[in-house]
Amino acid sequence: MASHLSNGYVNGDSQKTFSLADLPKSNNFTQKLPPDPEYPTPAVSHKTDRSKLGPRLVRSAAYTFVRPVSFEKKELLGVSQAALRDLAIDNATVNTDEFVETVSGNKIITIEGKEQPDDNDIYPWAQCYGGFQFGQWAGQLGDGRAISLFETTNPTTGTRYELQLKGAGKTPYSRFADGRAVLRSSIREFVVSESLHALGIPSTRALSLTLAPEARVRREMTEPGAIVARFAQSWLRLGTFDLARSRGDRDLIRKLADYVAEEVFPGWEALPAKLVSTEEKDAIDPPRGVPREELQGSEDKSEAQENRYTRLYREIVRRNAKTVAYWQAYGFMNGVLNTDNTSIFGLSIDFGPFAFMDNFDPSYTPNHDDHMLRYSYKNQPTIIWWNLVRLGESFGELIGAGSRVDDDAFKKEGVKDDYMDEVVKRAENTIQTTGEEYQTVFLAEYKRLMTARLGLNSFKDSDFEELYSELLDTLEALELDFNHFFRRLSFIMIEELDTEDKRKDVAGRFFHHEGLSGLVGSEAEARARMGTWLGKWVGRVKEDWPTSTEGTEERFAAMKAVNPKFVPRSWILDELINRVEKQGEREILGHVMDMALNPFNEEWGWNKEEEERFCGDVPKFQRAMQCSCSS
Numbered sequence: 268m269a270s271h272l273s274n275g276y277v278n279g280d281s282q283k284t285f286s287l288a289d290l291p292k293s294n295n296f297t298q299k300l301p302p303d304p305e306y307p308t309p310a311v312s313h314k315t316d317r318s319k320l321g322p323r324l325v326r327s328a329a330y331t332f333v334r335p336v337s338f339e340k341k342e343l344l345g346v347s348q349a350a351l352r353d354l355a356i357d358n359a360t361v362n363t364d365e366f367v368e369t370v371s372g373n374k375i376i377t378i379e380g381k382e383q384p385d386d387n388d389i390y391p392w393a394q395c396y397g398g399f400q401f402g403q404w405a406g407q408l409g410d411g412r413a414i415s416l417f418e419t420t421n422p423t424t425g426t427r428y429e430l431q432l433k434g435a436g437k438t439p440y441s442r443f444a445d446g447r448a449v450l451r452s453s454i455r456e457f458v459v460s461e462s463l464h465a466l467g468i469p470s471t472r473a474l475s476l477t478l479a480p481e482a483r484v485r486r487e488m489t490e491p492g493a494i495v496a497r498f499a500q501s502w503l504r505l506g507t508f509d510l511a512r513s514r515g516d517r518d519l520i521r522k523l524a525d526y527v528a529e530e531v532f533p534g535w536e537a538l539p540a541k542l543v544s545t546e547e548k549d550a551i552d553p554p555r556g557v558p559r560e561e562l563q564g565s566e567d568k569s570e571a572q573e574n575r576y577t578r579l580y581r582e583i584v585r586r587n588a589k590t591v592a593y594w595q596a597y598g599f600m601n602g603v604l605n606t607d608n609t610s611i612f613g614l615s616i617d618f619g620p621f622a623f624m625d626n627f628d629p630s631y632t633p634n635h636d637d638h639m640l641r642y643s644y645k646n647q648p649t650i651i652w653w654n655l656v657r658l659g660e661s662f663g664e665l666i667g668a669g670s671r672v673d674d675d676a677f678k679k680e681g682v683k684d685d686y687m688d689e690v691v692k693r694a695e696n697t698i699q700t701t702g703e704e705y706q707t708v709f710l711a712e713y714k715r716l717m718t719a720r721l722g723l724n725s726f727k728d729s730d731f732e733e734l735y736s737e738l739l740d741t742l743e744a745l746e747l748d749f750n751h752f753f754r755r756l757s758f759i760m761i762e763e764l765d766t767e768d769k770r771k772d773v774a775g776r777f778f779h780h781e782g783l784s785g786l787v788g789s790e791a792e793a794r795a796r797m798g799t800w801l802g803k804w805v806g807r808v809k810e811d812w813p814t815s816t817e818g819t820e821e822r823f824a825a826m827k828a829v830n831p832k833f834v835p836r837s838w839i840l841d842e843l844i845n846r847v848e849k850q851g852e853r854e855i856l857g858h859v860m861d862m863a864l865n866p867f868n869e870e871w872g873w874n875k876e877e878e879e880r881f882c883g884d885v886p887k888f889q890r891a892m893q894c895s896c897s898s
């Protein structure tokens with residue numbers, strides 16, 4: 268196999284690694300949740316003609332057993348070294364037939380050699396979910412082109428992941444589409460999943476990218492197909508609960524909630540305890556360890572009473588609040604934040620028309636079809652909360668029931684008229700107070716990240732107005748690049764900013780190579796405005812750091828470690844796609860992946876000129892690109 272596959276992340280740790288076949292595997296998802304009643308076991312699905320496993324409505328189920336459909340010809344284009352490490356896969360096994368055949372959907376290693384799988388065998392499955400798309404209920408969606416192979420737990424880290432193929436053929440959830448993915452969108456997902464993770468942003472991950480050179484997938488044009496092998500601690504989405512709720516399937520909602528608490532999270536006791544105050548300190552790091560059955564809150568009938576499902580809802584909300592804070596602090600936009608693209612585990616998930624911000628513009632959306640700007644940068648925190656309110660509605664009965672949640676009558680028949688008001692009130696109250704918690708957690712995380720990005724060790728109340736808002740307004744007004752700003756700021760010395768003239772001079776480092784656009788005012792005004800901001804910033808740096816050489820070096824190192832030199836911007840991904848798909852280049856993918864996996868490096872030892880070009884000013888006419896949803 269070509270050498271480009273071994274480029275990338277250098278793994279310093281020593282851990283036991285395995286071939287894909289030898290990885291420790293499990294199937295808790297299919298064992299603990301209800302299957303599609305028409306194909307209730309692996310054996311029934313396996314002996315069914317594959318073409319019959321096509322689109323239909325599936326009820327009372329979390330998934331359908333369904334095997335992938337591979338392509339005849341395949342070429343492994345890339346693997347992520349970081350993914351290999353996190354999954355405990357031996358790098359030396361990547362070039363084997365077993366690896367390539369498994370990640371391209373040709374081999375089901377868990378039933379290898381068997382004519383028919385047994386009922387308890389680990390067998391591929393596609394999830395059933397629904398979703399609100401652009402604010403409208405869209406009905407059943409589900410994994411229309413994703414098929415999970417197995418779960419695996421890394422024995423060193425103890426983290427369990429579900430390995431899944433995207434683009435591996437039709438499932439009952441494919442609706443009118445083909446179950447395939449094109450190379451273009453697969454390259455984008457492969458790179459960005461790993462980039463987000465390397466930046467510290469919770470995300471689903473990507474293990475490998477396989478090209479099907481002869482497959483022609485029809486979109487606006489006919490394009491080559493591809494399969495991404497991807498993995499996550501959970502692929503459950505808010506839309507999984509939406510669908511059960513839309514069908515009034517109370518039993519499934521409860522099963523799903525129990526599964527999330529017991530299998531996705533480390534158990535009921537790991538969930539956050541009731542907040543005792545609205546203090547930020549309490550909200551950021553609430554105590555945990557509440558016994559499963561315990562009700563928290565003063566009186567039995569109190570609206571504020573919390574049972575275990577309330578704690579679970581709050582955990583899901585808190586995780587998403589933190590992830591959105593990361594997106595805002597790093598200028599990342601998902602582009603289609605429908606409820607089927609919002610993760611129960613708080614991961615960035617589903618990479619369609621996503622983008623990293625070029626020039627700072629709060630109204631920017633990378634989604635060409637999002638005319639209302641619903642999923643624009645500035646709307647992301649509000650939209651994720653909108654999605655989480657839908658989840659609160661699905662959880663409504665469970666969180667509203669308070670102490671009745673385990674009563675047999677309630678479990679069987681639901682809420683009775685004589686206590687309906689109490690349940691509704693408690694659920695509404697919980698959603699409202701959880702909304703406040705969402706805001707507090709989001710703001711606390713955003714402040715933590717921005718404080719670090721600005722190279723400060725402390726947060727002062729005045730920072731919000733004077734540093735954050737003023738900086739963002741300035742970047743927007745002067746049409747300056749968001750992520751470049753922070754990286755360039757990371758290397759400015761205090762002495763360079765000790766007079767007004769020097770500050771105005773340094774201000775020019777943040778301008779584009781072609782200078783300022785005519786629309787932003789005179790250059791002198793721009794320099795003065797940025798200079799004023801730099802003056803405030805350096806004042807805060809002096810409060811937080813010693814002015815010694817060591818102090819400066821330490822600050823440089825701290826800032827460099829949180830302000831990436833490389834992010835996979837839309838123009839870079841476009842060039843990468845063009846070079847791989849149209850020019851037949853291969854090694855470039857490994858190099859870009861290496862940059863994505865090590866985004867804080869100064870250099871990558873590949874090609875200085877190319878590296879600097881990818882990290883430098885975005886070509887003027889390729890800024891703020893948009894793409895459509897077709898993938």
Ligand SMILES: Nc1ncnc2c1ncn2[C@@H]1O[C@H](COP(=O)(O)OP(=O)(O)OP(=O)(O)O)[C@@H](O)[C@H]1O
Pocket residue numbers: 408409410411412413440441442444445446447448607608616617618619898
């Ligand atoms: N080519 C396709 N074939 C079958 N189903 C598809 C296809 N493209 C999209 N879908 C389905 O349409 C719905 C919305 O698509 P969307 O683009 O948000 O998801 P996706 O990118 O396919 O999947 P994921 O969220 O798993 O990354 C999902 O249910 C998805 O499975």
